[in-house]
Amino acid sequence: MSDASEPSDPLRSARNPAPRRAVVVGGGFAGMLAAAACRAFVREVIVVERDTLPAGPLPRRGLPQARHAHMLWAGGADAVESLVPGVTGRLLDAGARRIPLPTGMVSLSPEGWYRRWPESHYVMACGRDLLDWAIRDAVLRDGRVRVLPDTEWRGLTGDARRVDGVLVRSGQGPDERIAADLVIDATGRSSRGPRRLAALGAPPVRELTVDAGVTYASRLYRAPDGAEDCPIITIQADPRQGGPGQIATIIPIEDRRWLVSLSGTRGGEPTDDESAYLNFAKGVRHPLVGELLTHAEPLSGITVTRSTANRRRLYERCRSAPEGFVAVGDAVAALNPVYGHGMSVAALGALALRSELRRGGVTAPGLARRARRAIGRPTGVAWGLATGQDVFFPGSRGRAPNPVDRLVSRYVNRLVATSTGSYGMARALTDVMTLQSGLDRLIRPDVLIAAVRGPRRPRLSGPPLTPRERGLLSPDDDPPGGSGASARTTPRTTA
Structure with missing residues (x-):
């Protein structure tokens, strides 16, 4: 057995003592994208994964x-496409959907129904298993990247100034050291990165938490006949109503399936009770999701998750954090899933890491510090979008809304209200929601002027469904306003 104080490094070559190696801890979505970001700058990327992929x-x-x-x-x-070229095509070939926005989304905002303006953005929709596999398979075809499965991350090596490797254990064996020029923590929401750094004498990493107490209950459905091109449907909560925030969402994915997620904050949580599932969906601010599910076939049981708090580790503010260590994805910021930003933030973080590596390589002085700051930029946008709403739900924990939060909230509500009747405003908000622009997009002169003018069209009285989509509802189930505003408003709505 190896000496615990000097674990062996079986991957280090005597002929090439300098490793020129990146170690990624975690082989999920964020980890594989981080491996893709590093592979051109090192001889090898080792992905340490506790499971068998x-x-x-x-x-x-x-x-x-x-x-x-x-x-x-x-x-x-x-x-993702920039990091793993060709993966979008593989996903589409496997049945994933590229859904145009806002054309392909029926969404009730706190200020009313969004119109389905001509396409300005898009979203990729598919099952998580398909998405992870397509990325993993493409990345691991590169001979520079390999996985150590069933291997536990036990710690970091180095000191408070620089991380130079990881300690791992496979099965019941001894701890072993893998030397690395760069260690990337992609272990997700439960990351022990701050604790690992503290063990080397590094300063503590400040953490922020905003927890609205969201519970998720999800299941798969077979979409009804004729629903092959169904849009995304989401009924959002309105924190100003004073009660728990309840949301219902349908995401159309591959194989003519709907991925349905219901969520609620403290006091209004969904459960795995089959008899209550449809009633919950019908009881949110509009019954559209529930009525559609009435005619769909359940394909799975109900999965409930309560680990949904917004938690951010402020690595970018640690000026004296060690070099040689970077975190990505949920290991930096785990976000309330209701906003759907977790994967996009992870991808943008990996892209930011690659940009910094291009500046000087894996051993460049200050690489980790610059990368942490670059990763923090898209993280900050998503954090602001999530917590800016979550702090207002009853029972939210972490911090109470302050006067600045209330002022920003009123401004954002004005932007949302305007966007329900203004294509230009809808486009600006979607720029930010899709993480193609930062929050500064919302204070540009064109947005400020549009906010003063307000919506250019009257509020819709019901969901903007096409005649074909309305046909998915039986006459008795047609939701309030569905035959009025819906008949007049289709995805061809223009500015």
Whole structure:
């Protein structure tokens, strides 16, 4: 057995003592994109994964959130394609859907129904198992990247100034050291990165938490006949109503299936009770999702998840954090899944890491510090979008809304209200929601002027469904306003 104080490094060559190696801890979505970001700058990338990764688009242990609704917004999808060229085509060939926005979304905002303006953005929709597999398969075809499966991350090596490797354990064996020029933590929401750094004497990493107490209950359905091109449907909560925030969402994915997620904050949580599932969907601010599910066939049981708090680790503000260590994805910021930004933030973080590597390579002085700041930029946008709403729900924990929050909230509500009747405003908001622009997009002169003018069209009285989409509802189930505003408003709505 190896000496615990000097674990062996079986991957280090005597002929090439300098490793020129990146180690990625975690082989999920964020980890594989991080490996893709690093592979051109090192001789090898070692992915340390505690599970055995499936050989195809199959469920894997340790990823319960895969059963819930996922979307890859345009900003994240573009980043994935840049890191793993060709993966978008593979996903589409496997049945994933590229859904135009806002044309392909029926959404009730706190200020009313959004119109389905001509396409300005898009979202990729598919099952998480398919998405992860397509990326994993493409990345691992590169001979520079390999996985150590069933291997536990035990710690970091180095000191408070620089991380120079990781300690790992396979099965019941001894701890072993893998030397690395760069270690990337992609272990997700439960990351022990700050604790690992503290063990080297590094300063603590400040953490922020905003927890609205969201519970998710999701299941798969077979879409009814004629629903092959169904749009995304989401009924949002309105924090100003004073009660729990309840949301219902349908994401159309491959194989003519709907991924349905219901969510609620404290006091209004959904459960795995089959008899109550449809009633919950019908009881949110509009019954459209529930009425559509009445005619769909359940394909799975109900999966419930309660680990949904917004949690951010402020690595970018740690000026004295060690070099040689970077975190990506949920290991930096785990976001309330209701906003669908987690995967896009992970992809943009990996893209930011690659940009910094291009500046000077894996051993460039200050690489980790610059990368942490670059990763923090898209993270900050998504964090602001999520917590800016979550702090207002009853029972939200972490911090109470302050006067600035209330002022910003009123401004954002004005933008949303304007966007329901203004194509220009809808486009600006979607720029930010898809993470293709930062929050500064919302204070540009054109947006400020549009906010003063307000919506250019009257509020819709019902969901903007096409005649074909309305046909998915039986006459008795046609929701309030469905035959009025819906008949007059189709995805061909223009500015």
